[in-house]
Amino acid sequence: MRHTPRYLMTDPQEVKRVIRANPWATFVSPAAGGLVASHYPAILDDTATQGDDITILSHFGRPDDELHELGQHQVLIIIQGPHDYVSPSWYAPGDLVPTWNHVTAHLYGTPHVLSEEENYNALSMLTDHFEQHMPQGRSLSEDDAGTRRAANGTVGLRVKVDRFEARAKLSQNKTPDVIENVTAHIAEHNPALADEMRRVHGNSSAEGQAHRLDVG
Template identity: 75%
Template sequence: MRHTPHYLMTDPDEVKRLIRANAWATFVSPASTGLVASHYPAILDEEADGITIISHFGRPDEVLHELGEHEVLVIIQGPHDYVSPSWYAPGEVVPTWNHVTAHLYGTPEILGDEENYAMLARLTDHFEDHRPEGRHLHEDEAGTRRLAKGTVGLRMRVDRFDARAKLSQNKAPDVAANVIARLDASNPGLAEEMRRVHPPQPPM
């Protein structure tokens, strides 16, 4: 990503927050056949040190990615949207795109069958626990264990990350406030991210 110092997100806790809120990830591998990309859910392993994610690949994606043989790039995309220059002062004509994005780098560890099943159950619980009629793998363990054989689980400790929160930090407070107000109706998630870096100004 473009290196712009005031957009850099260097706090690991902020990267963790981004991952928690945005579980759909893009995995990119420099395989011997060329670049390969796949999309899977990824969640934090909250019990691990540092930033560690867990996920799974559907077979045969793990072969295409040569999973576990090299470093991969995992892209976490948070809220993002087009910002119109019509939201700025009269005469400004250059638009932009605000976003929160993290690039995570590491070499995945392939999970064994039992660890993979436990990870799949954990992944399912992550999304089902808050639902009033959520369902869980243990309700049909025999059937879900058969289906699990079509997946390969992974755990990846993040060795390094490159993250950006481009949220109109280069704009005056009143301009940023107007952008937030415009986004409140169309993209409240991005508006909330902007409020984190543009707290409301106290009344004069």
């Protein structure tokens, strides 16, 4: 990940927020046969996390666990937050270089493969996490025997993140008036990304406008 200082996210709590809001992850492993990538849900395991520590809970479908050689080496977990194309038509005249705004986190750690019972508990936790907001949310406990049979086709994993690299590229290199214009255009079709821009810039547009008036 490119380390442009103005775009870096270094606060673990902010990274946790991005994970909570974007729980579909890409897992990349340097397996013996070459790089392997798979896509699975990933949530924070708050039962195993304290302070600024980050622990990811997920599961793989068999035989992905063998392809990734889970537990034998470090993996990269990519969390992709909101992202979108930024048109130079939203910039001042003469500024013609387009870009792509995005929020992305790279998490590194070695998976701990869960036991059969731990895996079922993890699957229950994952299901409850996503079902809690459903009008008629379901639970694996409604059919313990049947869902345990289905769970045999999966392998649970817990990853304590050793380090992370995160980037929020959200037009920080632009003037407050351009940032405001870009945010307004993005909000028309990508409100989640617009919210990230507002979060990063806060009152910077108003402060920048006041500064221009002071020196004007």
